[in-house]
Amino acid sequence: MxxxxxxxxxxxxxxxxxxxxxxxxxxxxxxxxxxxxxxxxxxxxxxxxxxxxxxxxxxxxxxxxxxxxxxxxxxxxxxxxxxxxxxxxxxxxxxxxxxxxxxxxxxxxxxxxxxxxxxxxxxxxxxxxxxxxxxxxxxxxxxxxxxxxxxxxxxxxxxxxxxxxxxxxxxxxxxxxxxxxxxxxxxxxxxxxxxxxxxxxxxxxxxxxxxxxxxxxxxxxxxxxxxxxxxxxxxxxxEVRYETYMAEDCDLLIVAYGSSARIARGAVDMGRNKGLKLGLLRPITLWPFPAEQISQLSSKVQKVLVVEDSQGQLIEDVEASIKTSVPVHLLGMWARHNTGGGGIIHPERIIEEVEKINGK
Amino acid sequence: MENNVPDLKKITGRPKLRTDFPGMYCPGCHYGIIARLLCEVIEELGIEGKAIGLAGVGCSFGGMPLTIDVDWTSCPHGRAPAMATAIKRIHPDATVFTVQGDGDLGAIGLGCFMNALGRGENLTTVFLNNAVYGTTGGQMAPTTLLGMKTTTTPLGRELKTSGYPLHIPELAATMKGVSYSARCTVHTPANFQKARKALKIAFQKQLNGIGYSLVEFVSACPPGWGLNPLDCLDFISEKMLKEYPLGEFKNVDSLD
CATH class of the missing domain: 3.40.50.970 (Thiamin diphosphate (ThDP)-binding fold, Pyr/PP domains)
Incomplete structure (x- = not known):
């Protein structure tokens, strides 16, 4: 040990x-x-x-x-x-x-x-x-x-x-x-x-x-x-590395990396408890990008949500990976709980976004 | 034909470390002579097996590594002293030297160079001052003389807009981490011999483990100066050496 x-x-x-x-x-x-x-x-x-x-x-x-x-x-x-x-x-x-x-x-x-x-x-x-x-x-x-x-x-x-x-x-x-x-x-x-x-x-x-x-x-x-x-x-x-979490049967696939992926994972658990079939794909290598894996998973879901603490950068690679017309949504830095130094995107905010794009 | 050859006595030959690469310097350029001098001094000191050279951007970049048969890397503009720092720290037994031009060391790399001196790195730098950016076509260098015409000072370097020529060995001599700082030329046989001595002392300082050593070579760039090779020699004697006096500026056997 x-x-x-x-x-x-x-x-x-x-x-x-x-x-x-x-x-x-x-x-x-x-x-x-x-x-x-x-x-x-x-x-x-x-x-x-x-x-x-x-x-x-x-x-x-x-x-x-x-x-x-x-x-x-x-x-x-x-x-x-x-x-x-x-x-x-x-x-x-x-x-x-x-x-x-x-x-x-x-x-x-x-x-x-x-x-x-x-x-x-x-x-x-x-x-x-x-x-x-x-x-x-x-x-x-x-x-x-x-x-x-x-x-x-x-x-x-x-x-x-x-x-x-x-x-x-x-x-x-x-x-x-x-x-x-x-x-x-x-x-x-x-x-x-x-x-x-x-x-x-x-x-x-x-x-x-x-x-x-x-x-x-x-x-x-x-x-x-x-x-x-x-x-x-x-x-x-x-050398492509990635991790999936509850992605096998999800309706909405979240793609996030690094600290945002930790938060998104919390949101997946939270969503599942509320009956939302969420899943996560976390790229571990940003290059080479897990494009093939995202492409495959995205063909089985209704929606894709990219969560990243930026203006929308990862989403460019996600969109380029997807070959179907599945809609790709973005939750970026504007979703932080405040705009000051300690602002972060909380899992609750991700759920709120999921419900919004689900039309609830 | 053979009968016309006078009774010549061979006093020197091709240095062992001179590769078969034919050379890439312009007629009248002094870099080839300095490369030869480097070969000779490295051989005389018996350090060819542990010498590692770093060539800056400019006319040293490909020419020096291709000409001198020791370990080499070419470096990005001005960064040779930082790279040499790491190599020497990792291989303290190696003799690590940089060959850098006036633009590379004096302009884009001055901060990098001064910080290496400040740290008192145990390195040797061969500083080639021909007062122009040779490789890029003869633009103003930090060492261009006042009044000297270059492609970016078409009316001659003006004090008001372009400031003063830079004196690297004098500057280096003010730094505590420096053990040896000298300026020489190879434009006459007597000066060639003095330059050999200076270069040998510089390497010896590193072998003795004493701080940073530096030798500047005031050298000719016929295309950059718009002069033929012979007139370049006069230009060095009459103009360059007025601004850049020859000699040692610092020579100590231990650092404070």
Whole structure:
């Protein structure tokens, strides 16, 4: 039996990373994720690791890039405005296929937004290739502290397996709430040796490693894209993750991710007690998106309701997944119980919306 | 033909670390000479097996990695010191150096560079100052001389609108985390030899584990300057070195 402890989502990010063998963290303070660099600054030196506080999120992501090139498991974490600064570097990580894990504890934007207010307003940014060039990165969206801890381990594995940046998104609610977690180590298939890593050529029998951008490395950027297109197909086939709850016999399917999915799950229970046949599909990977699963389920229901703490971003992928004329409704940030820092969408409000669209 | 060849004595050869890549620099550019110097110094110090180079955006980007046979990565504009920081922290036994131009280091990457100096990272930077953005076609750089014509200062750089040329080694010398800061050129054989010495000291500082070391090379960009290679040498002597004096600005054996 593994140890069980009571920790915040941010703490679970840091612990999950260390569990995965990450010993190098490069980060910059920003609310609501600063507990992650704080934890790493305290714990990494104890295990022979390194913590560097950078001068900006731009500095962080390029330290991550250098650390990834050096062949180690490395990560950074930030929140929305910082993530925008990192977008450029993530594009370079994608170009040179360097594994890295980047955590975005979202806060409501655009611009400075506010550190003290949750929100899921970075969905489009994280899923559509946040930097230039049209690359894809795997995006994991946990909904509990345990899942954060577990998916951090998955994130490092997938980053190494596919040689890609992997993004893990949480938000203010998930980052700051405390839950019990089991400190378990997940098992993964063996990974190939990183013979491409920069170590000095004497460690490679005198053969040098050189990473000189796609233009040189692939003999042209189009060749690079051809290889990525194949890789993306493979990822889409093998790595889609999602969870359903009471979706088998539902009339109305709710689609929600992260903290909104937790609330929606409560609404499903509440609705079922009132005789409403609600079900939930929660995408765990936002890319690759569970389009096929949503398509199949949506063909069996009368209505679909997307619940997200934003203006309506996830709904674009849900609508693109559905091939029938089933109506797709949206409950967004306007459904919060107040517009201040502590406003959230309560399950009761979801039920109210369901009854409204049912015409009651 | 053979009879016409005078009795030549071989005093140097192709450096072992010079790859077979033919080179990509314009006629009269000094970067190829600096690449050769890097090969020679890395060989002399016997660090080719543990050297890791990081090339900034600009004419260093592809040319240096393709020319010098050690581990390399090219870097996004101005971010080489951040990337080098992580590589050196992870592989403290490696000799990690960046090669960055004046736009890369002095403009877009100045913050990144200064912060690496501030942290006193144990790194070496080769700073190539040819006073223009060569790769993008000869626009103004932070090191462009006052009055110097570039494609974005068609009437010459004006103080009122574009400010002063930037003096990187002098600036670096003010930083506590810096062990060595010097400026040199390769535009005459005597200066080439002095530059070799400076570069060797810079690497030696890193090998001794003492802070950040920096060598600036004032170098020619014939197409950027609109001058032929020979006139570029005069331009360096008469104009560039007036603004950018040669010498050491800091050389310490331990940090405060």
């Amino acid at each position: 593994s140890d069980r402890i009571f920790v915040s989502g941010n703490n679970a990010v840091a612990r999950g990373a260390i569990q995965a063998g990450c010993k190098y963290f490069f980060g910059y303070p920003i609310t609501p994720q600063s507990e992650i660099p704080e934890y790493m600054s305290r714990e990494l030196p104890k295990i022979g690791g390194v913590f560097v506080q950078s001068e900006s999120e731009s500095g962080s992501i390029y330290m991550v890039y250098g650390g990834g090139l050096a062949g180690e498991r490395i990560m950074t974490s930030t929140s929305s405005p910082g993530f925008s600064l990192m977008a450029e570097g993530i594009s370079y990580l994608a170009e040179t296929e360097i594994p890295a894990v980047i955590v975005n504890v979202m806060r409501m934007g655009p611009g400075i937004g506010t550190g003290g207010q949750g929100g899921q307003t970075d969905y489009l940014q994280v899923t559509k290739g946040c930097g230039h060039g049209g690359y894809r990165a795997i995006v994991l969206a946990p909904a509990s502290c345990q899942e954060i801890f577990d998916l951090m381990q998955v994130a490092f594995f997938l980053a190494d397996k596919y040689r890609t940046p992997v993004l893990l998104v949480t938000d203010f609610i998930l980052g700051q709430m405390d839950e019990p977690i089991e400190l378990r180590t997940l098992e993964f298939e063996p990974l190939p040796k990183k013979d491409w890593a920069l170590t000095g050529k004497e460690k490679r029998g005198g053969n040098r490693a050189a990473h000189i951008a796609a233009f040189f490395t692939y003999g042209g950027v189009v060749n690079y894209h051809m290889k990525q297109i194949e890789k993306y197909k493979e990822i889409k086939k093998a």
